[in-house]
Structure formats: C-alpha cells, structure tokens
Amino acid sequence: MATVTQEPKPQKRWLRNADAINPTKSRWALGALLGGTAVLGGVILGFGGPLAGAAFIIAIVTAYIVLRDIEIGFWGVVAVVCLLPFATLPVDIGLTPTFLDLALGAVVGVWLLGIVTGAQRDLVTAPIALPLLVFMLVAIFAFIFGLSNGTLTSTLLRKFAELLLSLGFVFIIVDYCRTQVRLERMVKVVLLAGTGAAVLGIIFWLLPEDTTNTILNFLTRVGYPGGWVIRYIEENPELSERAISTSVDPNVLGGLLLMIGSLAGPQLVAKRPLFPRWLTWSIVGSIFICVVLTFSRGAMFGLAAGLGFIAILRYRRLIPYMLGGGLLLLLLPVAQTYIQRFVEGIQGQDLATQMRFGEYQDALTLIGRYPLIGVGFAGTPDIDIYLGVANVYLTIAQVMGVVGLLAFFAVIGTLFFYGLSHRNILKANEELDALWLGLHAAIVGGLAAGIFDHYLFNLEFHHAVTAFWLLVGLATAVTRLGLSQSKIG
Template sequence: MIGLTAVAVGLAGGAAVAFGPIWAGFAALAALALGYLILLYTGVGLAIVVLVATVLPFGTLPFKAVITPNFLELSLLSLLAVWLLRLLTHPDDSLELTRLGLPLIGFLGITLFSLILGSNASPDSLTLHNYFKFVLAALFFFSMANCVRTPAQARLALRLLLIGGGVAALIGLVLFVLPDQLALQILVALGRIGYPTSGRVLRYVADDPSGVERAIGFAVDPNSFGGMLALIGAFAITQAVAERPLLARGWAYALAGSLALATFLTQSRGALGGLVVGALYVAALRYRRLWWPVIGAAALVLTLFLGFGIGASFVTRVAEGVQFRDQANQMRLDEYQNAIEIIRRYPVFGIGFGSSGPDIDLGVGVSSIYLALAERVGLVGLLWFIGVIAAFFARSLPAMRAAFAQHDDERGAALLGLQAAIAAALAVGLLDHYFFNIEFSHMVALFWGVIGLALVLEAMCFAEQPATAAMERVL
C-alpha cells in the first residue's frame, strides 16, 4: 500500500513539475512525506486534522478544478482510510464504535434521507460536495475512537486541541493588533490556497470599516472563529484550574487567557456567552474556586464601564442584542420567523441542504443550530440530535465523577473540560449555526471529535499508566 501510494504521488509530482510551476513538485514531495508518516503513525494524522481544523480551516489545494478539495477534507479522508485499512490488515485490532457510534450513524442516515428528499434525489454538485465534507467531519468521531487507544495517545490528542486553539487565538490577536492594511495583505496572500481576496476580508462591527474591528484569525468569519475559540477555551479554562493540568501551569494560564481574549475580540456575543457557560459549567460541577475569577471579571467590567466608560460600545451592543434592537438581531428575528414557518410546512424531515428552499416565499438559513436542524432535517433529526447529546452527558458525567473518586484527577479534569467544551458549543448554538453547517466542516469535526475523545477517555485510567518521559517533556 505504501509503495502504491508513493508511485501515485511520484507520478503526480512529476506531472506537476512538467506541466505546472516548479513548486508543485516540492508540494507533492511534502504530501508524500506526510502521507508516509500518517501511514506509520495515526497520531500524525490526528495532529494534522486538529491543526488544520483550528488554524487553517478553509485552505485548499492551490489549483482550480471542478471540485477543489480542501486540506481538512484530504486529512480527514487520509486518516479515515489509514485506520480502516489497519483494521483489515490487523485482525487483532477491533473496530471501536463506542455506545454513541450507532446513534451517530443513525443521525447521519437521517441527514442523508433529508438531503435526497429535499433535492428530489438530484442535489447539485456543490451541495453534494459540501454534504460529503460534513459527513466526513462527523466521522472524525470514529477516527478519535479508533486512533486513541492508550493514555499517552489521549494526552497527545488533548494537547493538540489546546495547542491548535492557542495558535489560532495567537494568529487572531496578531492580525487584530496589526495595522488594517498589513493584516489585509496577509489575509489576501492566502488567496492562493482558497481564501477570499476581495469583499469582506477584514471584518468590522456592523460592516463599518470606520468602526470596531473583529478578530477573525484565518477562519474567514468572526462568529465561527469565536465559536471555535469558545469550545477550546472552555477546555483550556478547565486545565488552568485542574489539579494536574496536561501542560505546565503557566502555559495553561496563558492559553486560557489568550483564548478568552481572542473570543472577546471577535465581538461575537454568542461565542462570549458560550465561553461563560463553559466556565460556569466547570465551576458548578467541580472547581468552585473558578467562581472567584468569573465574579472578579464581571466586577472589573462593571467598574471599567460605570466608572470610566471603558467598553461602553461592547456593553451597548450586548444590551441591544438582548433586547433585539440592533440590526443583526432584528435580522435574526426574521430568520427565526422564516425557519418556524419552514418547520411548520415541512415538520418531519425538513427541506434538506440546498441553498434554496422548495418555496420561493421562504429563504433558508437561520442563526441557530437547533432551528437549523429542525429546518434542514426536520423535527425527527432535531430530536435525534438532542437524544445523542443527552446520551453523551448521561454517560460522561458518571465517568467523570468516578475518575475523581478514584483520584484519577488528570482524566477527571480532561472529561470535565471536554464536557464544558460541548456545553459551550451548545450555548453558542443558540445564536449561531456553525456546528451544524455543511459549509463549515471544521466546526463539525471539532464538535464530534471532542465527543469521541471524551467517550474514549471513559474506559482509560491515567493514574495507573503515567505518561512516558517523552510525552511529559511536551511543553
């Protein structure tokens, strides 16, 4: 298999050099090296998926085709193929579905039925490609379950999540503090790998370039960027207060702080609310001392706002948002009313995933994961999704409590942090739809990957199998 892959990539690289730019050959060699490493070590594949999903989620191959695959799609597909082939060639290895594997497959089956039904069995190529990426991202759940088999591998996956989020936050902060023109040049330079080069490349509150800039990193959209930061930030906050953090305490503090700051600078009220929900979840279930930083931060914000007027624009935006007085939330209200009407007309299996609905008087798309689910896959799909999430917490909570009771504090904190990450994502989903959007497959991959990793941790015992010295030296 390795030989055939090498021959295929070698031929492709030779053709690229002969008929294209010279750098294409070096790119092919790099792809060959990465592919070889993925075949040898699934941990490399996990690292590539997590880092691409967090840092460069919309990067694509630097050439145009009928359908141009992106880096995340290729890395997810490669990782999936490798561990499936390993199962075929290593009879001693067993397929790990976990208790939620079949329910997730059932949910994906509902989405497929809705896709076929909504498109009259003839979806257009773009919708079909985006749906394929969505399914591939959800299948990252199974990649986690089958590639993470030991405590050392689990620690690596958890650290990768923190590192990927930290790098993304750092990029977002650097671009935010740079002069707008320089930041714009950097983002436009990514146009070679599929990023936008015109229009709303830099983002501002109310799309006003003279107003407040929004942090976006390399995520294109500040709201999706904020949602990703909130998910990983909730996990990072847990690590900052854990008895045995996965990283050195100073690094844990730095990551939690940078993720929280970057989330705030996205100006995404849904993302900031999700991060707060994640922190409150951790404080309520285990680390009571986290209440003091939360209360202190709230008191500091009130003092700065009431005493010095600092942050007045953000506080005003939050107040207007709660009252649905600003333009963005008035548009949300229109979307909600539109979605409710779609659900009323197509309540069972929804309207599928097309860019337009079956009725010309109703548009598609709504800024809420729950309304989006009911709109796209019907009430059947929404209830199935809620059931899967409820089953996740029903299993993960007792496992977390048992880990702490067994004095396996490292695993207990990891489980609690992953639960907080999902709680944050579900809270973000009240006002945004990115964790169930076929055009944002990286958000789908992170959501289901975190759930898969949490289920893997249930059966492990970190206390009995400490990390190797090499792993402990990581950061």
Template sequence: MSLMTAAAVKYANLEKYVYWLLLATIAVIPLQQEVSSAMVAVTGFSGFIVAFLRRHEKRKPVLPRFVQILLWLLLLLGYWSLHNSADEVLSTYNFIYVVGQYALLVWLILHYAVDKKTSAASDLDLHKWHEWPRPLQIISVFLGMSLFVSVYGIVQHFTGVVPTEAWVDNDAFPELKTRVISTLVNPNILGGYLVLVISLITGLLSTSKEKMWQLVLGSGILIAGLCLLYTYSRGNWVALAVGLLLFCVCFCRRALLPLIGIGILGMWFARGAVWHRIISIFGTEDTSVALRFAYLESTLFIIKEHPWGVGWYGYQFIYPEYDFYLNNPDVIMYHCHNLLLNITAELGWHGLAVFLLLWFCIIWKAAELARFGKSRWLQGFGRGYLMASAGILVGGLTDHVYFNMQMGLLFWLFAILIMVCSEFNRKLTKA
C-alpha cells in the same frame, strides 16, 4: 522471531504512522479548510490500508451498542433527507463531501486514538509527552495549535489588516474598526472556536495540581480570552459567561463570587466598542440582531410547513420562499442562525430527536468522567467538555457556527474522544 510476530511488529509501526498523520490532521483543522479536508482524506486512506492489513486482529468496540445505533441512524436520516431537498444533486454532493469527512474522522478516532495502556498518572511530566495516553496527546496538539490561532488573531487586532464591512453595522457601531478572524472564516466562527478552547483548558486547569501546568494552562486561557474579546462576538461572550457560571456552580463554587465580581468590574471599566456591543445584546437597533430574529421567524414557518425537513444543505434553497424581512431572492442564506432549529429545519423533528439523544449520551459519559475519572486529566477533560457543551447550546441560540466544516470536524472529534476516554477510564477501573 516468527513470521507472524514480525508482521505484527511491522503493522504496529504502520499503525503508529497513521496515528501521527491523525495528529497532523487535528493540528491543521482550524488553520485551513481545504488543507484539513486533504489531510482527512490522506489519513483516512492510510488508515483503511493499515486496518485491512491488520484485519485478522481482534478489536473490541469502543462505543456502546446504543451509541453505535444512534450514530448510524443519524447518518441514515441525513442521507434519507436528501430526497426532500429542492436541489437534491447539490445537497448530495455536500453530504458526501462534508458528512463523509465527519464519518471518516470518527472512524479514525475510534481506530487510532484508542490507547492500549491500562495505567495513567494523575500528574503528567511535561518532558515525557511521548508517554502520555493518546487521547491526551490529541487534546494537547489541539490546544497547542489554538495558541497560534489566538496569537494570530491578537496580531490582526493591533495591525488592523482585517476587513470588517461584512460583519459590522457601521451606523450602529461607528467606533468598531476591527473584528479579528485569525485563521477561520469570520469573527463568530472564531469566537465559537475560542469558547471551545477556553472550556477545555478551564476543565484541565481545574484538576491540575502541578504549578507549571497551572501556569501554562492559565496563560492559554488569558491569550484565548483576549482573542475572543477582539472578535466582538456578543453571542460567544454570553456563551462563555454562561459556561463559566455553570462550571463554577458544578465544580468550583469558591470561584463563583470572584468570577461574578470580575465580570461586573469588567463591564464597569469597559469602554467604547466593548461596552456598546454588550448593551446592544438587549436591543434590535443594529441589523445583525434584527436579521437574526427575522431568520428565526422564517425558520419556524419552514419547520411548521416541512416537519420532515427540507433536506441536508437544503435550507438555502427553501429560504427565499420565507424571506419576509429582506424579501430579496438574491440573498443566499446557507443556514439558520440557531443550531437546533437548523437541524430541525433540515432533518426534521425526528432528526433533531436522534441528534439530541446521541449528544445526551456523550454528555452523560463526560459527566461520568468529570466525577469518576481515574486520572485528573480525565476528570478535567470531562469537565471541559461539559462546559463546552453549555457554550455550544447557548451560542447556538443566536448562531450556528458548527455549520462551518472545520467546527463540525471539531465537534465530532471531541464527542467521539469523550467516548474513547470513557472506555480508557473503564480499563483503568478494571486494572
């Protein structure tokens, strides 16, 4: 064996170790923010070393040039917006800490989640996980860890050890005793996470033909769905319902009427806090709904007077000037409870335009996978991502759970993984 061949083998093994670190990083993202940050840093540092050692090897770009430009443009707009912040130092620190992790994870996915295989079976052997394509291994690790998160949340509900004072209006919902948070920060963030989980599993289940897979995936949906119920997160209930309806219309129309029937029966037999939470969506009696309308009104004024944005992480500094509802300068509001308005408020209309164009490109690739995927799991992942995107948009009307760094990491993880799978599918097509 020549020296060059031996070096190539050694570096290939090092590359595999970084990939294992990446899998471990993805597993801990929903568990604890500081630990996930440390794992992203360690994996990124290791990845840079191996990439430097393998710098002479040719790599074909995974992302289309236009998507690359949009990613860099969004990054530059975020950096440029720092000058608009009322506290530029704190905004800069947060930008480096948060966006730095997003960028590092994107780089790691593009370098270490790409599979060199040019074939993929439609039916995957449960006992040969090591032979699965890397993108599917990543999805499986994420969904496997979601089982722990969901079960832990269900246990919290029955043990009643979770404080609810911060998230429940006791006057409006006296019967609501516990809202679970599992390993995440609050019930709404957990709800957004579970909508993502259920969407991905639903997509994979819809294309699976193997009975064992159907049982495993179906069980995952039931467990995650039960945990989502116990979050009592109304916005995420609606997000999941809309996502499921759109999914059935696009990919499984036979299930549309049964789904509507189950939904009607579920609401009919719902009792206590569940039914009360559902009907409260249409009113403003509780402080949570009233506050959200106040936040949205304030944000519209902020956007009107600051069309170029108030800077990354700058919403909290400008909000007291527009706090017409509470009128309390001691109340810190880190974000607007609306995904798209929050982006507009901080990055300006131009930042929103770039973000939406970038996300549209990713959704387009997901749609291509859903329709033209050469393997059933590719089709299922594409379908699941489309359903998750609908859930993100609908849930984002009343909350901005992706402000949370763990959720932000997951957003970029699956967005870039769609692009990796699109390239993988292109190789399968050529082969």
C-alpha cells in the same frame, strides 16, 4: 487511586505488524492499494494537468507520513482546523479539495487500511456509536430526499461528504484514544493550536488595518478570499474592528475559541495540569482576550456557559476567576462597545438581532411546512422560504426535519448520560477528571452558542463542524478510558 494504563512500547510504527498477522491478506491489500493509486494518479494527471498532478503527489506524501504515524495525521487535522481552516489546494478537478479534506482523508484512509490489513484486530466503541450512526443515516436520507429541491453539484456533494466525514471522525477518535497518554497528547495539541489561533487574532487586531489586510491577502494563494477582509461590528467601518485570525468570520473564530477556552478552564485549578501553570494561564488568557475581541456575543455566552458547567459541577474555585474576568471585562475600555452590544441584543435593538428574529420566524415557517424530514441540503421547494438561520437547532430541523433534530439530541443526550452516569468514577481519578470536565464543558459551550449561530452544522464551515465532533469524540473517549481504568484498578 485508579491504575494508569501506559501506552505500549513496541511497534515503532502503527502498521508494523500487518504482515505478521496476515501476510497474504496484507500483500493483496497493498498491491490493490498501489495499483489503484497508480491508476488514480494517471487519471488525475491526464485530466487535471500538472497542478492536479502536483496536488496528487502532495496527497500521497501526506498519506505516507500519516501511514508511518497516524497520530501526526490527527495533529494535522487539529492544526488545519485552528490555523488554516479555509485553505484549499491550488487545483480544480471538478472540485477543489481543502487542506482539511486532505488531512481528514489521510487519517480515515490509514485507519481503514489498518482494519483491512489486519494490523488492527479490534475496534473500541462506546454507547454513542448507535445514535450517531442513526443521525448519519437520517442525514443521508434527507440529502437524497432533498435533491428534488435543487441541483446536485460537485461542490454540494463534496461538502455533504465532508459533513459525514466529520461525523464519522468520532468513531476514529474513540478508537484511537485507548490510553491516557494518547488522550492527553490530543488535548495538548488542541489547546496549543487554539492558542495559536487566538494569538494570531490578537496580533492582527493590534496591527494597523492595512497591514493586517495585506498579510491576510497572502492567503489567497491557498484559496482564501481576497480584497478587504477586515470585519467590523455590523459591517460598519465606523464601529470597532473584530478579531478574525485566519478564520475569516469573527463569529466562527469565537465559536472555536469558546470551546477550546472551556476545555482549558479546568487546567487552571487541576492538581496535575497538562502544562506548567504559567503556560496554562497564558493559554486561557490569550483565548479569553481574543474571544472578547471577536465581539461575538454568542461566543462569550457559550464560554460563560462552559465555564459555569465546570464551576457548578466541581471546581467552584473557578467562580472567583469568572467573577474577576467579568469585572475586568466591565472595566476595559475596549469592552464598553461589547457591553453595549450585549444590552442592545437583549433588548432586540441592534440590526443583527433584528435580522436573527426574522430568520427565526422564516425558519419556523419552513419547518412547519416540512416538519418530518426537512427539505434536505440542496435548496427549498418554495420560493418564499430559504435555508439559513442563525441557530444550529433550527438549521438541523430545516434540512433534516424534526426526525433529524431528535436524532441529534439523542447523540448529545447519550454522550452526557454516558459521562454523568460514570461521574463518580471520573471524579475519583484526579488525572482524568480535569480532562473530563473540560471536554464536556466545551460541548456545553458549543451547544449554548448554537442558540445564536449555525456554524456547528453548516456545510460552509467544515472546520467548525469538525472541531465540535472532534471534541465529542474526545469527551466520549475520556469517559470510556476512566471506566476502563477503574475496572483494571
């Protein structure tokens, strides 16, 4: 059996050894950081007023906490993605930073500071690094090239920067998850935060609609939309209510939970699950129920694809559970409307499916006119075409062209080639195998659901984009870690 690498005991703080490594360099870097922070704080306070100053103080406190323990920053990113994805700071300084911007920025900043000060002497990478970098460069080129098609606003610039930040987060995840202890803790946090979102979604669905709406309207204080926010099938109050938790959109909630549900699936049959069995069943059960209550056909299809990947590749014992879940879905009264929508979707009879078919045709028209690099992220050059289609692959091809889509496939292809080519090594490591299966299944589920929706590459859904690439980073890290442990063993 492979030897498990234990997390090093010394270093109570991540940056504790910076001065010991290079005191002069560290002092200059710290002085520059403090000076730059003071100047920036003065500018923000002068132009943005007291609210902006308060927000800046919150940002500094957050950065200080993350500086003392960067892992808290990772947990913060996961918590915001799952529980407060659209929350913003109550300040507008030309742009309105979100909680996720703050959390991601703090982690990235502290990670970079560790490299600059010499606290981190090496950088752990994986084969996915090169194609991912190419994908980011193509995105930047498409963004610049497409500015002639629309106005460059601070909001567009911020959202595109958020996209790059989420893509670059993969490098940091791979570098940070150097030990099994760190990787397992990260996965635990993802599972618990996802369960929290699912439980909230179920509770809000069970409560009277007026009560749920009143509770959700409290979130307007942190930038959430107000008014009547309850969602229904086909936006028709005569039809069933859809679970939204704090994700605003039921399809986006379903997309998040299908990936986390796929991640949790192997834990049901793992010899050494991350949590006690009763808690594992509670996690999987609550996520499954909430996915059903979103009435998102794409999410359910993605969850089935993710769990199917697990069952076919190794845990064939999951097949009875999947069949049992399918039978339960058929028998539940709440599922009858759900099943009817599935049938209507397959037959192309319902309004949502018909609209999708129209979007697909319009997207293909746009791609046919601008096939190479797309039209960018700012807008379209022709008045008879538009950006936006319920398909992640067509979305990428619209804004980044066939070149961008091929670069995306190169990233995903490299990830799975890297993982599957070392499958035997991971299969022999019982402690990592369930994590490997779950993480790759989560990506398979997300890619399958991407056939029917675009939230995994949409500037309006930064948290969904971050969730997907976070899982890509973790999937890459688990393969790298298994390979590393096999060499040590």
